[in-house]
Amino acid sequence: MAQKKPNSPKPPTRAPERIRSNRDLREFQRLMMQAVTRPLGPGDRMKRTWEDGRATKEVVGTFSRDNDRMSGVERLEIYNRMYWFRTLDSLYEDLPGLRAVLGERVFMRLIETYLVKVPSRSYTLRDLPSRLEEFIRANRKLTAPHTSLAADMVAFEWSQIECFDGATRPIMTPNDLADTPPAKLKMDLQPQLRLLVLRYPVDDYAMALKENGMRAEASNAVESASATSRPTKRVRRPKPKRTYLAVHRHEGSLYFKSLELASYRMLTAIREGKTLPQAVAAAGPRVSATKVQEWFTNWMHLGWFCLRK
């Protein structure tokens, strides 16, 4: 995984003495951003030493002023602490399943490293976990020996975040089906629907955690930070089992539904733009027409289909 920040030149070693141009302002902001987003030191204080070995106060002192109560470093430390508290809290709230997989200590080390290596590229905290699965797979030591389970859990939790506020298009009706021959019907899956193929049954694990009071509901809106209680008893990590899942939204609530390999293939084919007969064929020769009809009826009932744009 490429972890180098795109378009992120090396920050300056000191702030410009005067800001007379946009370039000066950019240099100022690069240095201050580095100071604000550096990992905290012991006691959640700003680290005393800069990356190049100089004292932090020497670098920060090129722009942040003392007052009669606080040094320039202490004043900037307020922002440094707020950055970490805000971003860590957001990931902590949004990833209860990953916390359960890894335990608090490993989880915190992982997300701190993630935020340093893959800083936010989005205006919204909602998107913070968007590249975490990739990061976990590329940095296996951070989550060993539970890397695959951790990556699956993040994929599952991120899919819920995406599904929560994903788009819904007008639902395909039986009339749409009746009006067009199946081979010509351009159908699609609802954009909010997410299909996952996983090595672990993280859905069952998440349900078990929920029953133990780990989590009341998906916490994925910007404003939906909810209190998180501790599990009442330890839930065992699941054993590997190939799992096909649909994560979907119905009447404002999130659901996940186990799929068979054949039904997963059929839905994937529809998402890829295949016609209905092609999608049925993708399910494989061993699937009976009765089974396909049963699935299809259920999916229509759940409103999973729309017409392709």
Added chain:
Amino acid sequence: MPANEFNGYHDYGLGLGLRVPHYNHILEQKPVCDWFEIISESFMVDGGRPLEVLDEILEQYRVVQHGVSLYFGSTDKPDRAHLKRLKALVKRTNTPWLSDHLCWGSVDGTYSHDLLPMPYTFASAKRTAEKIKMVRDFLEVPICVENVSSYAAFHQSEMTEWEFLSEVVERADCGILLDVNNIYVSSKNHDFDPYDYLNEVPHHRVGQMHIAGHTKFEKYLLDTHDHPVLDPVWKLYDHATKLCGVTATLLEWDDKIPSFDEVHHEALKANEFIDGAKKAQQSKTADARA
């Protein structure tokens, strides 16, 4: 000012921030409230519950958009995709004006998710004003910029915060969302007189005001929005209302949020000062006639 070009000539009263814990109460009880302020970013999504709630609110109430991520002071160019998303929301809400902060928060496409203070320089003011104009031209809605609370001050600054705010809004020809609590918090953190701030900003550009609670620490004040409004802030609000006229005002309460009724009750305390400002205005008008 009560109704001016910077708030789309709308004379709104006392508003509240629309927050998740109050959704059910508002949708079920439909309490009387002049208007709601929404955080734009919470609704810049493709679908789901946030937009369903918003649409229900829009059927009953007036809504004004307030943002936290335009970062007018960042040197990065405005992100066109972001602006398109924001404009779609502007069309949906029909917001008469839109506000965001006089701050920066991203550089080279990396985000701090914070409202970071600007160095108060003429070059920064020029760049910030250009960006505000770009955003306003794209969104086609009046813009008010909000003064932020801050904890750091910079050697590079060439003027006071209120001079910087004035410089920016005059250059951009935009409005001010005057956050009275932020002025108070910053005045304590930077040792200036908050009344100097209020007296010196261009009052005719004030399109909206914010009031909120804050928290006192040993060496500084923190803008926490988790308390009722404190007395010194009400006094500043009183002064601001007399200077600027009765202006659309919003109570911010974003953490440890109590019941809707409690938040609303706190906001309605502003009426006491609004009545005082109206009387002052009436006697001023009478004196002028005499």
